[in-house]
Every structure is written in C-alpha cells, then in structure tokens.
Amino acid sequence: MNRSPLPHDPLPFGARLPRVVVAPPGPASKALAARLSRTEARTVTWLSPEFPVFWTDARGANVRDADGNEYLDLNGAFGVAVAGHAHPRITEVIRRQAGRLAHGMGDIHPPRVKVELLERLAELAPWGPADTRILLANSGSEAVEAALKTALLATGRPGIVAFEGAYHGLTLGALASTFRDHFRGPFRERLYPGVGFVPFPDTMEDGESGAQAALEALEQALDDGEERGHPVGTVLLEPIQGRGGVRVPPPGFLREVARRARRRGALVLFDEIYTGLGRTGTLFALEAEGVVPDLLCIGKALGGGLPLSACMGPAAVMDAWPPSTGEAIHTSTFLGHPLACAAALAFLDVLEEEGLVERAQAMGETLVTQMAEALADIPGIRGIRGRGMFQGIVVGGPGWPEGVGGREVMLAALRRGLIVLPAGARGEVVELSPPLTLTTGQLEAAVEGLAEAVKEVALREST
Ligand SMILES: Cc1ncc(COP(=O)(O)O)c(C=O)c1O
Structure with a gap:
C-alpha cells in the first residue's frame, strides 16, 4: 500500500x-x-451526561475539543473530511477567495x-465533459x-421507488x-405518498437470494405505482447504503436495478x-459495477x-x-457559492494530486485486515463490511449482550479518543468513514482503540 508521507503535515497537533x-x-x-440548551431548538443536539464534546480545532484526522482532548476522527465528520480537516491547500484557497x-x-x-467548478465536475462525471449538465x-x-x-420533468411520472434502509x-x-x-x-401527512419502498439486499446478510427477492x-413496486396513479419515474438508491449500516449489494444488483427501471x-x-x-476506493461507487445512472447526486466531501x-x-x-427566462424555477440565494466552489476545486486537486482515491482502496484493505484480526476473539461480531x-463493524451476533450496540461502542470509543458513529436500522453497526489522509500510525492506533472499545461493550452484562 501507499505508505509515502503526505505532502503536508497530517499531525499538526504534534500528537x-x-x-x-x-x-x-x-x-x-x-x-x-x-x-446551548438555553438557545438551540432541543431537537438538534443530543445532550446527555456523556455527550457531546464541543470541537474547537481540527486538522487532518485530528480533532481537539474545548477541554483540550485530542481525538482521531474515524467518521470524517459525517464523511465530509475526505481530504482531512482544514487541509492547508484548501484552507489557503478559501482564505484567498474570501478576500476577493x-x-x-x-x-x-x-x-x-462557479464556471471553473462546473467544467471540472463535468470532466469527472460519467457522461463526460460534453454531455454533462x-x-x-x-x-x-x-x-x-x-x-x-429533474426526474419528474424528464419523465412526467411522479412515482418514486426507494429502498428500505435508505437515507x-x-x-x-x-x-x-x-x-x-x-x-x-x-411528518407523514406532509410526505409525498407515491413512494414505494423495496428491500435493499446486503451481501453479508442476504447473499444472492436477497438480490433476487429485491428485484x-x-x-x-413498479406495477403498484401504475395501479395507484403514481407511475414511477425515479428509482432512487445509494450504491452502498451509508446510514442504513454500510450495506453493500451483491455484484450485478445495481446494473439489474437500472435495467429493470429503464x-x-x-x-x-x-x-x-x-x-x-473517493471514499470507496474509486471516484464514484458506481464504477465498481460500471453502471452509469441517469442522475447522480454528490455532496459531503465536495466542498x-x-x-x-x-x-x-x-x-x-x-x-x-x-x-431560465430571468426567473429561474429552481435556484437559491447561495447557489454556486464562491467560497464553496473555490474550496471544491482545491479539494478535487488534492484528491487527485495526493492519490487519495487509490489510498482509500489500499488503506481500506489494511483497515479491514487489521480490524478483523483485532476483533477475532471478541464474541458477537457479525463481520466487517464495506468498500x-x-x-x-456489525455487532449483535451470538454472545453479544442484549440491549447494547453501536451507540455504546461510540461512547466507549470516545473515552479512548476515537470518534465513531452508529449506523443501521437498530444501531447495530459501527460506521467508519475516516479521512483518506489517515496515516498508517493513526490507523493502527484506531484499530487498537476500537477493538478495546468493542470488547468493553461485548463483555458487558445484558441490559
Ligand atoms: C446518502 C446520503 N444522501 C443524502 C444525505 C443528506 O445530506 P445532507 O445532510 O447534507 O442534507 C446524506 C447525509 O448523511 C446521505 O448520507
């Protein structure tokens, strides 16, 4: 794997x-x-005796809190920090753009x-620079x-098929x-009723037969849409479900969904x-199956x-x-924000020049191998899945204590200086989406600390 040092200091806190x-x-x-509790709407931040810590600084994969604790951010701040936090090149570009x-x-x-970013994205998009809008x-x-x-305008068909577990x-x-x-x-009464949900097959849990049943x-669901007056114009899915629990469908599934939908x-x-x-080791996860969708949404890391x-x-x-004839029917005040566009261009430069996509693949393999080894003797681990x-990390197998899951692992990890979040329908997954700039030393520390956290929870009495 690529162990060459990154061209910037990934350890700027010296820790x-x-x-x-x-x-x-x-x-x-x-x-x-x-x-916070006196001003913020109470639905937003989870306030408990154990949560949250307030961040003050972040660089690379490191985060510092208001008490001076330093963490490794193995969640990449909801998957945003693909190039790490405050990458010096991105920060410099934002600073310069803010001054202009x-x-x-x-x-x-x-x-x-904005024009420069649109051109750059069109070059990267699966339809190529001339055809992408x-x-x-x-x-x-x-x-x-x-x-x-867009899909409604293009098809005239309002119905949607989405997948169980989708976010x-x-x-x-x-x-x-x-x-x-x-x-x-x-909010049920406010939601468009023409959405049909179908199962999303996970390779680890459902195998090949799951894909067949889902298809x-x-x-x-496509039939039902016609019958209920919501003919389906959009089949919407994550190629790998994220918050649903890092669920990877069996090979061929995405291609078959696309064929049947069309x-x-x-x-x-x-x-x-x-x-x-870059997160999954290719620029887009769709590349794993070479299937080109009709529409593609990106966000998180982009800015x-x-x-x-x-x-x-x-x-x-x-x-x-x-x-547009002067009054665009779809726009917003901050659309194409110059700071975000400039930062995105810098991010895409970093992604390419630092070889982060390849790094994601190599690092991911190391992460899985080391994690599997570290978790081998812990009861109740059902496996590690992703790309x-x-x-x-899927917990909750035989021997795992009742009533605890990813949330408890998150808290045990936090006490060891590791930031992770639970995912999955029952919070049974510990989701890992760290910066792709994570060093091998950081990765080893992460594996060791996480295994300790998982073990602490695994050996608890059932609640
Ligand atoms: C796959 C996917 N789609 C959409 C969203 C929503 O993005 P946002 O929170 O920026 O609105 C998320 C957020 O986690 C996501 O993971």
Missing part, C-alpha cells in the same frame, strides 16, 4: 495518536452544553469560479430534491424517500452523497468542508429543465 486529558465531556464541554469575493448572485450574476446546491438533501424534480436527507421531498420511521413519523419487489420508463438516480468522491452539493446528469435528462475507507 499522532488520540490524547484524552480529561474524561469527555470535560467541564468546558459541559458548560457549553448548558449554554465571498458571495455572488447565484443565477443572476454568478461568480466566475449540473445543478449545484448547498446540502445533500437539496441535491436530492433537485434530482427528484436521502430530511427536507420534505428527500424525506419522503428516506426510510426510517424515526424521521418520517411526525422481484422492485417489479411489484425498461419501465423510470430513471435511475444514484445518491452518492456519502460514497462519492472541502464547506456546504456544497450537486445533481448531475446527461443533457438528454437535464435539459428537461426549461431555460475502501467506508466500512462498518
């Missing part, structure tokens, strides 16, 4: 490994939590840098909204295709907001830490949008 000086959350974080033009007029007098947005959910609108965001349009009742329940369910007049929309831009996302597609689909630097 290559986690360094917990006071049990998190320390007094400074607790004081901030008390202040910090805000433009998105669809009226756009910033010049792009709609920028600010968040992942917004990119999904834009793609759903596409929480704005109302995207939420209608997000699976978990936890998010949907309170049959897809056919059924045969029935629907477009295939890949949500690569989490998996895109190099700033909010930016995109809905992309070939002209034949994207030109379903009418030309590249997108992996999930």
Whole structure:
C-alpha cells in the first residue's frame, strides 16, 4: 500500500495518536452544553451526561475539543473530511477567495469560479465533459430534491421507488424517500405518498437470494405505482447504503436495478452523497459495477468542508429543465457559492494530486485486515463490511449482550479518543468513514482503540 508521507503535515497537533486529558465531556464541554440548551431548538443536539464534546480545532484526522482532548476522527465528520480537516491547500484557497469575493448572485450574476467548478465536475462525471449538465446546491438533501424534480420533468411520472434502509436527507421531498420511521413519523401527512419502498439486499446478510427477492419487489413496486396513479419515474438508491449500516449489494444488483427501471420508463438516480468522491476506493461507487445512472447526486466531501452539493446528469435528462427566462424555477440565494466552489476545486486537486482515491482502496484493505484480526476473539461480531475507507463493524451476533450496540461502542470509543458513529436500522453497526489522509500510525492506533472499545461493550452484562 501507499505508505509515502503526505505532502503536508497530517499531525499538526504534534500528537499522532488520540490524547484524552480529561474524561469527555470535560467541564468546558459541559458548560457549553448548558449554554446551548438555553438557545438551540432541543431537537438538534443530543445532550446527555456523556455527550457531546464541543470541537474547537481540527486538522487532518485530528480533532481537539474545548477541554483540550485530542481525538482521531474515524467518521470524517459525517464523511465530509475526505481530504482531512482544514487541509492547508484548501484552507489557503478559501482564505484567498474570501478576500476577493465571498458571495455572488447565484443565477443572476454568478461568480466566475462557479464556471471553473462546473467544467471540472463535468470532466469527472460519467457522461463526460460534453454531455454533462449540473445543478449545484448547498446540502445533500437539496441535491436530492433537485434530482427528484429533474426526474419528474424528464419523465412526467411522479412515482418514486426507494429502498428500505435508505437515507436521502430530511427536507420534505428527500424525506419522503428516506426510510426510517424515526424521521418520517411526525411528518407523514406532509410526505409525498407515491413512494414505494423495496428491500435493499446486503451481501453479508442476504447473499444472492436477497438480490433476487429485491428485484422481484422492485417489479411489484413498479406495477403498484401504475395501479395507484403514481407511475414511477425515479428509482432512487445509494450504491452502498451509508446510514442504513454500510450495506453493500451483491455484484450485478445495481446494473439489474437500472435495467429493470429503464425498461419501465423510470430513471435511475444514484445518491452518492456519502460514497462519492473517493471514499470507496474509486471516484464514484458506481464504477465498481460500471453502471452509469441517469442522475447522480454528490455532496459531503465536495466542498472541502464547506456546504456544497450537486445533481448531475446527461443533457438528454437535464435539459428537461426549461431555460431560465430571468426567473429561474429552481435556484437559491447561495447557489454556486464562491467560497464553496473555490474550496471544491482545491479539494478535487488534492484528491487527485495526493492519490487519495487509490489510498482509500489500499488503506481500506489494511483497515479491514487489521480490524478483523483485532476483533477475532471478541464474541458477537457479525463481520466487517464495506468498500475502501467506508466500512462498518456489525455487532449483535451470538454472545453479544442484549440491549447494547453501536451507540455504546461510540461512547466507549470516545473515552479512548476515537470518534465513531452508529449506523443501521437498530444501531447495530459501527460506521467508519475516516479521512483518506489517515496515516498508517493513526490507523493502527484506531484499530487498537476500537477493538478495546468493542470488547468493553461485548463483555458487558445484558441490559
Ligand atoms: C446518502 C446520503 N444522501 C443524502 C444525505 C443528506 O445530506 P445532507 O445532510 O447534507 O442534507 C446524506 C447525509 O448523511 C446521505 O448520507
């Protein structure tokens, strides 16, 4: 694997490994939590005796909290920090851009840098630079909204098929295709009712037969759409489900979904907001099967830490949008924000020049091998699944204590200076999406600390 040093200092805190000086959350974080609770809507931040720690600085894979604790961020801050936190090249570009033009007029007098980013993205997109058309947005959910609108315009068919376990965001349009009742329940009356959910086969849990059953369910959902007056124009899926638990479908599944959807007049929309831009060891996860969707959403990593996302597609689909006649029917105040566009260009340079996509593949293999070895003697581990630097440790097998899961592992890891999040329908997965700039030393420390955290939880009494 590529062990060559990165061209910037990945250990700028001088502490290559986690360094917990006071049990998190320390007094400074607790004081901030008390202040936060007086102003922030209570639905946002999880305030518990053990959570959260408040971040003050982050560089590379390191994060420092308000009490001076230093962590390894194995979540990459929701998968955003693909090039690490505050990469010096990206930071410098943001600083320079902020001094020139910090805000433009998105669809009226756009910033010049937006053109440069659009051209760059078109070169990377699977349809090639001449045929790709792009709609920028600010968040992942917004990119999904834009793609759903595009598919409706292009097909005239409002129905959607999405997948069980899917996460596409929480704005109302995207939420209608997000699976978990936890998010949907309170807003059910506001959600578009023409979405059918079908099972998403996970290679580890369902094997080949799972794919067959899912494809049959897809056919059924396409039929149901016609019958219920919601003919399906969009089949929406993550090539690897992220928050659903890092679930990887069996080979050939994505291709077969695309074939069946198109045969029935629907477009295939890949949500690569989490998996895109190198995370899985290829630029896009779709490359693993060589299947080209009709629409593609990216976000998270794209802005190099700033909010930016995109809905992309070939002209034949994207030109379903009418030309703007001065009052664009889809835009927003911050569309094509110059800081985010400049940061995205710098991020894409870093991704390429530092070989981060290849690094994701090589590092991912090392991570899986070392993690499997470290977890070998711990009861209740059902496996590790994923691709590249997108992996999930699945717990809850025989011998695992009842009533605990990824959430408890998250807390045990935090006390060891490691940041991870739970994923999966029952929180049974410890999701790993670290920066691709993680060094081998950091990776080894992460594996050792995580295995200790998992073991601590595994050996607990059932609750
Ligand atoms: C696959 C996927 N789609 C969409 C989203 C929503 O993105 P955002 O939170 O930026 O709206 C997420 C966020 O985690 C995601 O993982």
